[in-house]
Amino acid sequence: MIPDWTIVVQFGIFVFSLLVLNLVLFKPVLKTLEERDSRTRGNEDEAEALTKKTEIKVHSYERRMTAARQRASEERRKVAKEGADRERELLDAARSRAAKALDEAAAKVAEEKAAASRELTGQVQALAVEIASKVAGRPLSAGGQG
Numbered sequence: 001m002i003p004d005w006t007i008v009v010q011f012g013i014f015v016f017s018l019l020v021l022n023l024v025l026f027k028p029v030l031k032t033l034e035e036r037d038s039r040t041r042g043n044e045d046e047a048e049a050l051t052k053k054t055e056i057k058v059h060s061y062e063r064r065m066t067a068a069r070q071r072a073s074e075e076r077r078k079v080a081k082e083g084a085d086r087e088r089e090l091l092d093a094a095r096s097r098a099a100k101a102l103d104e105a106a107a108k109v110a111e112e113k114a115a116a117s118r119e120l121t122g123q124v125q126a127l128a129v130e131i132a133s134k135v136a137g138r139p140l141s142a143g144g145q146g
Helices: 005-136
Strands: none
Touching: none
8 A cells, every 4th residue: 555645745734834824924923912912011000100100199289288278277367366466456556545535635624624613713703793783783892891
């Protein structure tokens, strides 16, 4: 029996095709897939790193905003307190001026009252004589004789 070389030739063609396809098709395709996979993993790692970095920045921003809000609140309280203190000072000064003006007016009124009283006291004798003269119907003198 003569061996059938066609199977051997077909096997040879198959191995040759497999080697050629491996070099021309399989290795480049696998290499491309591996590169894509490594890029994807790299992008995922980069995205995760950026997410962590962003979270850190957001937390930092929130802390700074909280601190800024606290400083602004403290500043508002300080300005309000200064305003209230200034208002109190102005009111105290105005009250003091008003009290001083009232005291001066009261002193002036008392002084004018005393002056009027002195003037009227000096005129009382003369008025009394004049009224008595009119009542008596005859002239009277200030000395009580008449």
